[in-house]
Amino acid sequence: MKIHEYQAKEILRKFGVAVPRGFLVATPAEAEGAARQLGGGTCAVKAQIHAGGRGKGGGIRLARSPEEARNHTQAMLGMMLRTEQTGPEGKQVRKIYVEEGCQIARELYLGMTLARDTGRVTVMASTEGGVNIEEVAREKPEKILKVTVDPLTGLLPFQARKIAFALGLQGDSVGAFSRFAIGLYGAYVATDASLAEINPLVVTASGAVLALDAKLNFDDNSLYRHPDVAAMRDPDEEDPRETQARAYDLSYIALDGDIGCMVNGAGLAMATMDMIQWAGGRPANFLDVGGGADEDKVTAAFKILLGDATVKAVLVNIFGGIMKCDVIAKGIVAAARQVGLSIPLVVRLEGTNVDLGREILAQSELTITPAVDLADAAQKAVAAAKAA
Secondary structure: OEOOOHHHHHHHHHHHOOOOEEEEEEEEHHHHHHHHHOOOOOEEEOOOOOOOOOOOOOOEEEEOHHHHHHHHHHHHHEEEEOOOOOOOOOOOOOOOOEEEEEEEHHHEEEEEEOOOOEEEEEEEEEEEOOOOHHHHHHOOOHHHHEEEEEOOOOOOOHHHHHHHHOOOOOHHHHHHHHHHHHHHHHHHHHEEEEEEEEEEEEOOOOOOOOOOOOOOEOHHHHHHOOOHHOOOOOOOOOOHHHHHHHOOOEEEEOOOOOOOEEOOOOHHHHHHHHHHHHOOEEEOOEEOOOOOOOOOHHHHHHHHHOOOOOOOOEEEEEEOOOHHHHHHHHHHHHHHHHHHHOOOEEEEEEEEHHHHHHHHHOOOOOEEEEOOHHHHHHHHHHHHHHHO
């Protein structure tokens, strides 16, 4: 789960991480009032969307007076902000964060995530703050310092100081950075975050260390332990189909292709998407109905697929183990009849009760293209989508 910058900073404050003062506003008048509360001088007016690169897209603007903060907010509210991470369609700006300005001496990067190769939290830091860290990793990998944290001890002070020295910090800034990094690690672990990213982390002219921007992503599987974090979810920032899928405990991620996929099992879903690519097509989604889905769940999944206007064909790939093929078949038939199936449907069934499942599909009087294996299913789905 993702949250907004202002929400991430609310969490970080609780763990002693230094962040600038700021106010969330919903109207130009509120923005002007917030700027006055911050002293009336230079402040930053920031669009709140779940995407990076906001500054390049015009979503972060400096205001040198409360009146200018009001004007910037007036221009930004309701705009479709387009960045590299939003795609060409962009995201609508519904919230604005007005934050106090500071005198920036340096911009750094600090991030934390779980490294799959070690199974431990890895701290990443770089002197190349304020830019896309993926570009730095690709073009200047030597600029990224990595430190592995032992889960029994947490991020130790000497490790934080080592990072500070590697970043070229001196004097009081070393201690400020150490406290900042240890606080960030505490927030990361305590909230079951999957990613913590401060970009840029700024060192001010006075030597203070501040989170000028903040990103926190969370492990969905842990949200039951953090109702306060779960309450920060913003449905306006999520694909409505993903929200609908969550209500039925379905794993759904929207993609940019035109072949809808319904599969049981994450591994099989990944393999199905790979085969679609291999056959020359593009998957429109990742959709895993799970191993214990019933007919209602399958019906809901199928409706989500058919509710996507970009989908030109649907590929159902089921290997029945715990999930029975006849249950899938009944769900497919029920959903297709309810929504009025009008696009090609390719189905590959294998496993428990496969003969019964195939019989249900054959007797449904629906136009269904059967497939004998995954490669055959992918090729038929791609051909159907191209023909459509």
